Amino acid sequence: ASVLRIAMTAADIPRTLGQPDQGFEGNRFTGIPMYDALVHWDLSSDKGPTPLTPGLATEWQVVDNDKTKWIFKLRPGVKFHDGSPFNADAVVWNVDKVLNKEAKHYDPSQIGVTASRMPTLRSARKIDDLTIEITSSEPDSFLPYNLTNLFMVSPTQWESKYSQVPAAVKDPLERSKQAWTAFASNPAGTGPFKLAKLVPRERLELEKNSEYWNPARVPKIDKVVMIPMPEASARTAALLSGQVDWIEAPSPDALEAIKGRGNIIYSNAQPHIWPWQLSFAEGSPWLDKRVRHAANLCIDRSGMKSMLGGLMSEASGITSKDSPWWGNPSFEIKYDADAGRKLMTEAGYSVAKPMKVKTQISASGSGQMQPLPMNEYIQQNLKECFIDVEFDVVEWNTLFTSWRLGAKDPGAHGAHATNVSAAAMDPFFAMVRFVSSKALPPVSNNWGLFQSAEFDEIITAARTSFEPEARDAELAKLHARIVEEAPFIFVAHDVGPRAMSPKVKGVVQPKSWFIDIATMSME
Amino acid sequence: MIDVRDLHVTFTRANKTIQAVNGVSLAVKQGEALALIGESGSGKSVTLRALMRLHPAGQTKIQGLIEIGGHDVLGMSEKEVQKFRGKQAAMIFQEPLLALDPVYTVGQQIIECIRRHKPVSKADARQIALRALEAVRIPSPEKRLASYPHEMSGGMRQRAMIALALCADPQVLLADEPTTALDATVQIQVLILMRDLQKKLGLSIIFVTHDIGAAVEIADRVAVMYGGRIVEEGTIGSIMKDARHPYTKALLKSRQHGMARGKPLDVISGSPPDLSNLPGGCTFAPRCAFANDQCQSHIPERRQVGSHHFVSCFLVS
Amino acid sequence: MFDRSPKDVGGPAQPLLIVKDVLKHFPLRSPILGRKTGAVKAVDGVNFEVFKHETLGIVGESGCGKSTTARLLMQLIGQDTGELIFDGQVVGSPRLPMTEFRRQVQMVFQDSYSSLNPRMTIEEIISFAPIVHGVPKYIALERAHYLLNKVGLDPVRFAGRYPHELSGGQRQRVNIARALALRPRLIILDEAVSALDKSVEAQVLNLLSDLKKEFNLTFIFISHDLSVVEYLCDRVMVMYLGKVAEIGKAGTIFKHPAHPYTKALLSSMPSMDPDSRTLEPPLAGDPPNPINPPSGCTFHPRCKEAESICSVNIPLLLGNAQHQVACLLVNDKVGMSTPDASRPSMARAK
């Protein structure tokens, strides 16, 4: 039997009950392999931006006279791992699990990681066995993108867990909680892999689901083992000592050693931004646009790139210049420390009177690349521009949680910037959630409390353009304005480096945050 | 039984040599008890331990001749010495609580010793041990075999120590102040016990003590040590009645019989000699009221002054 | 300060110290919850007097409560019951507060080593107490040097040394000097010479006699060495298992002992004559356990003369001022007829 062993960067196994935690690494390793969403990313090519493709829904369409309603046709004949059929009831049930507080299976612990990724989703209604109607709070052309994050789990399996909760437990909330706990260790989805064994904090074993509905994605690997290894050096040692076949985010300093042993490094530009998201809360020094521009001009991104052994691409905005959303901003993001210092001087700062800021960072984390050295590097760069940075180093999950709670929340510890790297593959994730006033905390990730009527207008225009070209034009306008207003220090895009043993074949690393294990094979 | 000639014991420690014993000659016949008396630091214990080669080999130099029961102790190999100890000659100590292993029962220690020297089974050894405890008049010996040293009273412990020493039927018993730590009422019991055992077993005993009273109770002969040398030697009677050496006289005078109420006691002025820097002549000369030039510069020879009575002093004619 | 010598309050006829029914039991506690599981009857109701300018000897086997008695007299531990009357005044009463009493009574311990603070020089040790009592430091030091001289140690050589640089005899002299520093009237010497070599012991004994004369002292001299006691003491008290067995003039006790225990004790002394050695041990066995003493007369199991009544009745300490004995056989079977081991003896001197 072929076994693929993967060392993840997470400190724990992402949750296995459908809505994973641990950022998108969770989706990558316990979401996509075990579950399907209505809509999928097409991960089959490493060329060009990753498009959407039908998942458990075969087609979808917005209702013409009420743009808040969508009709989704469901894929027939799909079965959950427990043998129960996938149908419209299951979809409604899965929407209810995170949105319907009245449902008995409503799980507060899952909505945190779900709601922010589909803020407009409101409810689902069964039309017939294979048709559902989904309602959003407002017309939203991004909805299909968002639905890639809602994974379908088997209601039958959950009900059977629920019925097994000891009768002694009376409180319905507690019963539901225990049922979810039981479900997490014995879940059922529809994905290409099934959970075989879960040792919390140690390893997750998946076995192939030979009955998978998509013949192209029926796994060739019998077993996939995932091991949490937050330490980059531990991952490297594990790969070099042959303990695992695949490590996420190898430490750049070890690349030569890794390659030297015949391992292969995969990387590809990702729709991803590694920024400092700046606070616009009262008293934040970043309220001054000159300062924001200055900071962007003071970062020596090419230096950073060589520090990372080339494993990053320099950011000049949220998206790259070849994206349809680029939009030619008038402010150019580049390294020009002199210009930066000049702006700083204009803003009233100097060597003697530096600007003091605090930034919340993590020591590791999904997509965070090499947060400590990178941030220390930025700290150095900014110091040259009269900006004194103090770090508040917190654990990745904590950072992630406080990202939703905003700059004014006590969880931010008074920081003026946060360093959560983000996937930027759909318009909502890439831009809207950071600058829309509807995404203010605690709804979504407008951590910095950025508000502008102009931006909101552009966003509404984009959201309500259900024609792709028109939508992209609006989005390009939005992106240009974002770069010009600079609510971020744009630093880097991840290239998703991963190192694999040469035994792993059929690896396609798309221009995505995700990767499809199902199509790989082992020698 | 014991024949010691011109014994010298020198310790080397931290670049300092301590001449603890400087030419001691002793002879003890079978069934005879010799008491070795003298003030603290005069080398009594060192002499006794040298007889069994118990000093740490590295820092000690022993010269002279030691013969016990016909064995040349200094000429033996390490293995032979181990066989010799306990079997030919045994030793008892001042503080039995310190001289017994605290984590073994008295019985275990006696049995171990018996089996070391006699090829007997454990059960037989136990019987022998029991008889040994009976011989030293320990009440309920059966129970005592299973007692740890700290569970016994001082007198009991010292009896157990004697039983332990005698368990392998040695001919020679070396006793280092075995009664000093005991109460007077218990001391006399132990002394009488030792005397009886000596008579019964025909032991040769060297009995080190401070206490002339104890020596009187047990010894046939007395040797008086000062500064690592024997200054006077004779039968207990002749020493008690006819001490010749100035040191012996002073020692006896500062003792009970000389203590008359209301009168000040005679004292020996000065302090004991520095063993790392001995005077050239008689070691007692610096404290001796009668010392002359010869005493300061020459070491006095041992001379016979009566039947079985020897003195090392120029002033004794 | 030098001349503030404690005045004689009661006159020569008043005993310097009267010990009345003093009793001290050390509770035995279980190590777990500190429950009391029994008691060591260390001092089980003693009565005696110490006359002015005398030397009272206390003898007895190990563990019979000599040191505990000394510590009680010194008030280092408090008695459970009973009281001390010092020169006619109750100790601890407003007329004789504890500090004042302590100034007048001092103690010399057996272990010359642990009774001197190893981190202090000799002069610091001796001057400590006077300084505590408010004597200016330079005067206290002067006095320390004076006392060192008195005990035969040259202050120039010894005042600046540390205890470990002294021999046992020298240390014991320092101890004596320290006891003298407060100009006490009573000095308790607990086995003060037992650890010394005979020749050194003689020196210290001579010193004690001299000092006693010179400073008008009263001594309580505790020892298990009977010959030394005989030499030094005017009166002798024999203790057995926390009780007084016999007390009287030294001559009487040594020449005409009345209590069987005293007799045995005396005949346990080595004979010093090789021609008449002791043939029979005068006393068999070890002293019994003070936690659980025998009933009646505690000596009866070891007593050669014991009769059946001895195991029932507790003897009272009876006799005249010269000589008192606690023995049923001597005192014509006068005793407490309801022996109750846990209750303090009501024995009382007349």
Place this chain on the structure above:
Amino acid sequence: MQYFLRRLVYSLPILLGVAFLCFSLIFIAPGDPLVSVLPADASEQLRQQLIALYGFDKPFLTQFWSWLLRALQGDLGTSIATNRPVMPEVVNAVVNSIRLALLATLLGFTAGALLGFLSGYFRNTFIDRIASIVSVFGVSIPHYWLGMVLVIVFSVFLNWLPATGAGDSGSGDWAWDWAHVKYIILPAVTMSVIPMGIVARTVRALVADILSNEFIVGLKARGLSLPAIFRHVVKNVAPTALSVMGLQLGYLLGGSILIETVFSWPGTGFLLNSAIFQRDFPLLQGTILILAVFFVLLNLVVDTMQTFLDPRIQRG
């Protein structure tokens, strides 16, 4: 046994105090303990519901009491971060930690006792010097650093032993076969350095002390051979040495966080690390409580064992 039970009763107040301290941790911590469970769009109603669920609305002592009652029934609550019950996780981690700590203690004890005996016996000789320096190394080396160095040498360069983890298929089906043992070697060796140094020093002092006792002369005077005397020394040293070893086991169990982090060993240290960084208080309290209780009980066992081995200690 009776002694043990009595000591156990005596330890109850200490255990209570320990539990209290563990529970108080959450209150000395700054910030909202619910921070990692409260969903971003939590309504005030949900917040209240969760607060009630976790019992944070009750007075401190009431909370402590109900926590303690549940803990006594083996329920340490639910992890805030993972929603899993704390108890099984802690138990699993403790088992893994014990495995590692026990092996490390045994290794360290063997090496340390050997060194200690050597240097105590040959006191102030060349051998003593060497052995003492080795044992000073043991107590001075930052073990997490040593662990890193060992990984580099033995896993990365020599490829002899795996660098991290607790078995090819996790710690769940541990067995003492090579497939698993090879995972434990590096962490155990790294960890054994601490007890090695401490045991060596203790044993050295003990042996030297015992050898200077007069009864050793007594044993020699009885004609015992060197091995026989050695046996006596061992038996004298054993009670103290074993109790030091027992305590070390306890320390390693609770103090292995650094080593377990370096080697990703799924033990208590590893668990604590995630609990701390995720601010997962039920997990943190539970882990510390179990460890401390374990430590107290271990102390008890050690004491009992010592009284058993050393006749001088009264078993009253």
Place this chain on the structure above:
Amino acid sequence: MTTAITANSHVASPAIERSPGYWKQVFSKLLRNRLAVAAAIVLLILFILAIFAPWLMPGDPYKSSIMTRLKPIGTENFPLGSDELGRDMLSRLMLGGRLSLFMGITPVIIAFAIGSAIGIFAGFAGGLTNSLIMRFIDILYAFPSVLLAIALSGTLGAGIGNSLLSLTIVFIPQIVRVAESVTTQVRTQEFVEAARASGASSYKIVTAQILNNVLGPIFVFATSLISVSMILASGLSFLGLGVKPPEPEWGLMLNTLRTAIYVQPWVAALPGLMIFITSISFNLLADGLRQSMEIKD
């Protein structure tokens, strides 16, 4: 007193011969211990380097440069190589010594002050007071020290202050225990009884008679704790619970250089080596001190 004394009769005597005091003897014995002296010299050098680091540093410990990343030992301008951000290792190690030594020593000093006060009080008071204090200390003592330190700083949050606080809390019970047992031992010695017999107050007895006997052993114990404290403090930083970047501190440097071990193993090993050298020096010094204090007295 009847005998009249002329107060001056002995004062006139010439200068009194004075023995060297206990500590002087300890010190001179320590000076003869070659290993301890060597350790002391190493520590002295480390202290000087750390204290005067701002003036002695050859480079800027904060200035990073990509061009000079992870240079090997002996590179020009980088005598001990450079770290993952191209900062001069030598300068960082020197400056890092400040924090590392500070974090290692401070908790022990504070714990020494507090712990010996509590311990001596408990030991001298005895009885119920002692029991109450010691039972409370037992509770703290029931936590293995590393566990307690990590749990406390983990709960309080990362930072120098919190690390110092938690390390201090960890060491106090240990010092209290030692102080209590030494004091109890000394308290039962006869010279204390003698002092009490002279009518001295408890305060006077403690300050004049007990302190000079117990401070030594407690001090030695505390010295041996410094090495533990060094390792623990660095361990906290290593875990990310102590010093925060970019402040150089050996434990933290060790952590951030972990991944560089494949490129420059020697450079990456340096911070660990520094911790090791410091802690072994403290240990050797403590050992020497202990031996020197065993002056037969």
